[in-house]
Every structure is written in C-alpha cells, then in structure tokens.
Amino acid sequence: MSIVRALKCRECGSEYEIAPVHVCEFCFGPLEVVYDYDALGEGFTRELIESRPQNMWRYKELLPIEGEPTVGAEVGFTPLVRAKNLEKVLGVKELYIKNDAVCYPTLSFKDRVVSVALSKAVEFGFTTVACASTGNLAGSVAANATAAGLKSYVFIPHDLEVGKVVGAGVYDTSIVAIEGQYDDVNRLCSEIAGKYPWAFVNVNVRPFYAEGSKSYAYEIMEQLGWKAPKHVVVPMASGSLCTKVDKAIKEFVKLGLVEDAGTAIYGAQATGCSPIARSVKEGTDLIHPVKADTIAKSLAIGNPADGYYANRVMKESGGWSEDVSDQEIVDAIKLLAQTEGIFAETAGGVTLGVAKKLIEQGRIPRDESIVICVTGNGLKTLEAVQDQINPVRTIKPSLKAFDPLAEADLAANK
Amino acid sequence: MRLYLTFNHKNVREPLIWKLAQEFAVVTNIRTAEVKEDMGLVGIELKGKTDVVEAAVAWLEQHGVHVEPIEQSVLEG
Ligand SMILES: Cc1ncc(COP(=O)(O)O)c(C=O)c1O
Numbered sequence: 001m002s003i004v005r006a007l008k009c010r011e012c013g014s015e016y017e018i019a020p021v022h023v024c025e026f027c028f029g030p031l032e033v034v035y036d037y038d039a040l041g042e043g044f045t046r047e048l049i050e051s052r053p054q055n056m057w058r059y060k061e062l063l064p065i066e067g068e069p070t071v072g073a074e075v076g077f078t079p080l081v082r083a084k085n086l087e088k089v090l091g092v093k094e095l096y097i098k099n100d101a102v103c104y105p106t107l108s109f110k111d112r113v114v115s116v117a118l119s120k121a122v123e124f125g126f127t128t129v130a131c132a133s134t135g136n137l138a139g140s141v142a143a144n145a146t147a148a149g150l151k152s153y154v155f156i157p158h159d160l161e162v163g164k165v166v167g168a169g170v171y172d173t174s175i176v177a178i179e180g181q182y183d184d185v186n187r188l189c190s191e192i193a194g195k196y197p198w199a200f201v202n203v204n205v206r207p208f209y210a211e212g213s214k215s216y217a218y219e220i221m222e223q224l225g226w227k228a229p230k231h232v233v234v235p236m237a238s239g240s241l242c243t244k245v246d247k248a249i250k251e252f253v254k255l256g257l258v259e260d261a262g263t264a265i266y267g268a269q270a271t272g273c274s275p276i277a278r279s280v281k282e283g284t285d286l287i288h289p290v291k292a293d294t295i296a297k298s299l300a301i302g303n304p305a306d307g308y309y310a311n312r313v314m315k316e317s318g319g320w321s322e323d324v325s326d327q328e329i330v331d332a333i334k335l336l337a338q339t340e341g342i343f344a345e346t347a348g349g350v351t352l353g354v355a356k357k358l359i360e361q362g363r364i365p366r367d368e369s370i371v372i373c374v375t376g377n378g379l380k381t382l383e384a385v386q387d388q389i390n391p392v393r394t395i396k397p398s399l400k401a402f403d404p405l406a407e408a409d410l411a412a413n414k
Numbered sequence: 415m416r417l418y419l420t421f422n423h424k425n426v427r428e429p430l431i432w433k434l435a436q437e438f439a440v441v442t443n444i445r446t447a448e449v450k451e452d453m454g455l456v457g458i459e460l461k462g463k464t465d466v467v468e469a470a471v472a473w474l475e476q477h478g479v480h481v482e483p484i485e486q487s488v489l490e491g
C-alpha cells in the first residue's frame with residue numbers, strides 16, 4: 001500500500017500531484033515527497049519488516065513507489081560493522097561502520113537512489129533514463145537500467161578516472177563525455193534534461209530518487225536493534241543523503257519503531273570542495289558556490305542543491321560540519337583499511353577523517369554511539385592511494401629468495 | 415530560461431538586473447530572492463529569443479555574477 005500523498009515545495013509549501021517534476025512553479029523551490037503516515041495504521045511493525053527479505057524494499061511503504069519495485073529489487077541491507085579496532089585507535093566506546101562499499105550491484109549507496117528513481121521512471125512510462133555523474137551514479141544507472149531493460153544515457157566529465165569510465169561503459173549504455181569546465185557540464189546537462197523526454201534521475205525524478213537514501217538510515221536503526229544512534233557522520237556532495245538520514249530517523253521515531261535518541265547529524269566534506277561545511281562553520285545559511293579541487297571527486301559538487309537544507313539539519317539536530325585535506329583523506333582510507341579491513345573510496349576517507357577530527361575537537365563525545373557512513377568502494381578510486389600502500393617486494397619463485405625476507409620481517413618484529 | 419544568480423560582496427549592491435533589462439530584450443521575472451550584506455541569491459526567469467538570453471547570461475557572468483540553471487548542480491557522484 002502506498003501512503004504517498006503529494007509532492008510538496010520545501011519553500012512555499014505548494015503541493016503537486018505525483019509526476020516527473022522537481023521544482024515549484026511559483027518559487028523554484030525543490031519538491032519533496034510527503035506521506036500520509038496515519039494511513040499506515042497499526043500494521044507497520046518491526047515484526048512485519050523483519051519478516052521480509054533482507055533488502056531496502058522491506059521498508060517499501062516509506063519509499064515513493066506503487067506496488068513492487070521493478071528495478072533493483074535486491075539492493076541494500078549492507079553490513080553494519082561494530083568497529084572494535086577503530087574504537088581503540090580513536091578512543092571511543094561504541095563505533096559502527098555502515099558499509100555501502102558492498103552495496104549490490106555497483107558498490108555504492110547510489111544503487112539505493114537509482115533503484116527508486118528507475119522503478120518510478122518505469123511507472124511513469126519512460127523507456128530511457130539518464131544522469132550526469134562523476135562516477136558512482138553513472139555506474140549505478142547504467143547497470144540497473146541494463147538489468148531492467150531500459151535504454152540509458154550517462155554523461156560524465158571528460159577527465160574522469162579509468163575505473164569509473166569502465167565501470168559505467170561496460171554495461172549496455174550510451175556514455176557521453178563532456179569537454180569543458182564543471183559549470184559547462186552542468187549547464188549542458190540541465191538543458192538536455194529539459195529537452196529530451198527522458199527520466200533524468202537527478203533532475204526530473206529527483207524527488208523520488210532522493211528518497212531512496214532513507215533506506216540507508218532505516219537499516220542502521222534496525223541493525224542497531226531498533227535504536228537510533230546518538231551521532232551519525234555523513235559524507236556530503238549535494239547534501240541530499242544528509243537530509244534524508246535525518247528524515248528517515250524522524251519517520252521511524254514518529255512511527256514508534258525507535259525511540260528518539262536526539263540523534264546529532266554531522267556532515268563531512270573535502271576541504272577542496274566544502275561549501276556546506278563552510279556555511280555551518282561560519283554560521284551563514286546561504287551557500288557560496290566554489291570551484292572544486294579535491295581527490296574526493298564523488299563529493300566534488302561546488303554548488304550543492306541541498307546545501308541549505310543540509311546546513312539546517314546539522315544545526316537543528318545539534319550536529320556540526322568539518323572538512324579534511326586530500327592527505328587526511330588518504331590517511332583515513334588507510335586507517336579504515338588497516339583497522340577494519342574495509343576499503344572505502346575517497347568519500348569514505350572524507351567521512352572517517354572528519355569523524356576523527358570531530359572526536360578530537362570534542363564535538364562528538366567519546367562515550368556515546370557513533371555511526372560512520374561509508375558509501376562507496378575503494379576499488380573505484382585506486383588513484384588516490386596507489387602510491388601510498390605498503391611497498392611491494394618482488395622476488396624469484398624460490399624459498400631461498402623468500403626466507404631472508406621473512407627473517408628480516410621477524411627481526412623487525414613485523 | 416530559469417536561473418539562479420549568485421551575487422558576491424563586490425557586485426551585490428549594483429542594480430545589475432535593471433541594467434540587464436536595459437541592455438537586452440529579455441523579460442526578467444524574479445521568483446525568489448535573498449539578499450544579505452555580502453552576497454545575494456536570486457531565482458529569476460529570463461524570457462526572450464534564445465541567442466539574446468544566452469548573450470544576457472554571458473553579460474551577467476562578465477559582471478561577476480555566478481549563473482546556474484535552477485537545477486543547480488546536475489552532476490552527481
Ligand atoms: C560515494 C558517495 N558518497 C556520498 C555521496 C553524497 O551524496 P549527496 O549528493 O546525497 O550528498 C556521493 C554522491 O554524490 C557518493 O558518490
């Protein structure tokens with residue numbers, strides 16, 4: 001049963017019928033899906049959810065599709081790892097990693113948003129889907145569209161890493177690289193989205209797309225034993241995930257599925273592209289657009305569409321925002337790999353780096369539960385760490401060659 | 415074309431939208447605006463011939479205004 005009520009303007013409150021539209025005609029404000037929670041009645045319980053298959057659709061009443069998903073039916077329910085080793089290093093009592101580096105099928109949390117966007121696109125009758133992306137979104141749209149028998153176009157900047165180009169192009173998709181500056185790419189793609197009758201996942205079906213992120217936080221709460229965490233650290237590009245984590249927690253509290261823990265939400269950015277973090281630290285609410293320059297390309301959005309709303313979520317929840325340098329990002333990727341055996345992409349390095357900073361600053365207390373959001377896989381951003389791994393020692397295929405090496409390690413107490 | 419214009423501390427006090435309407439045959443329709451001491455954000459619709467609108471956008475950029483489609487960043491991770 002769908003309890004979706006309408007699309008509602010976040011600025012002026014005007015309501016619109018469910019359709020592939022994303023901005024308010026009156027004030028250009030963004031539209032958001034709103035629900036009639038009372039219509040859920042008594043039946044939507046922990047037991048009902050637990051009885052369903054382990055994927056993001058176990059919360060389907062709170063996602064904006066009619067009936068069953070037609071795209072991405074297996075997405076979600078990634079591990080929530082208790083990070084005992086990292087707890088010791090950071091000096092905190094209760095730390096978890098929500099690990100979407102292993103999200104099915106394309107190894108980032110984008111599969112969650114894309115499966116909602118494409119299921120909705122099918123409902124609306126679209127046969128071609130599209131996106132503009134720096135990598136993760138492109139791969140996810142290409143893979144999920146192919147699996148669902150949809151035609152797809154993915155637009156990428158011309159100077160993207162090999163892993164991300166191949167990780168999208170390998171599927172049956174039309175991949176188009178755009179020459180020019182970041183702003184040129186944006187301008188062109190918004191014009192394409194306006195002209196062609198496609199479901200552009202982050203334009204005309206964005207209100208539905210964005211809702212998919214809520215499943216990430218629903219899972220965290222269920223996996224904590226139906227509890228909301230005290231502190232969550234979220235990576236931010238457009239700021240959408242940050243706002244949806246907040247919305248998901250509020251929904252579960254409202255529905256009585258968890259108790260209100262007064263969860264504080266913290267947003268993480270790379271210093272080379274930190275318009276939202278800056279707005280929080282400087283206490284402004286308008287976001288100054290920036291030109292991005294960071295190895296965390298998946299977070300490199302200079303003029304974030306949800307920046308204002310993410311800023312508000314952090315302030316109102318009692319959270320904060322910080323940013324980290326490229327070197328801190330690499331150090332954090334290595335720290336996570338070498339403590340928990342999890343290889344995150346640069347966005348994960350940003351999130352852990354910022355969490356570490358906030359703990360050291362005393363903004364996140366050491367004795368309360370903390371969840372760090374790892375949203376993408378390190379194999380897609382090998383460039384970031386390839387020069388900084390332990391040295392590879394090449395030897396002849398003989399014990400004679402290996403023994404001295406082992407002895408040296410033993411002597412060095414490795 | 416529906417656009418967001420971001421003004422910075424240098425140009426936020428100038429009557430640029432008025433000047434724009436003097437220079438170009440475009441209809442300007444402001445739909446939302448927030449102006450502070452050191453920056454401003456204006457949601458505006460520019461109507462006119464495509465090449466005139468494009469020239470108007472280029473003129474705004476020359477005057478230090480950051481111009482983005484209302485979709486803002488379409489590119490995502
Ligand atoms: C790996 C990863 N993490 C986090 C984000 C942040 O997403 P949002 O735009 O919702 O802030 C993105 C995408 O943009 C991403 O690719």
Ligand SMILES: [Zn+2]
Nearest residue numbers: 009012024027
């Ligand atoms: Zn509105």
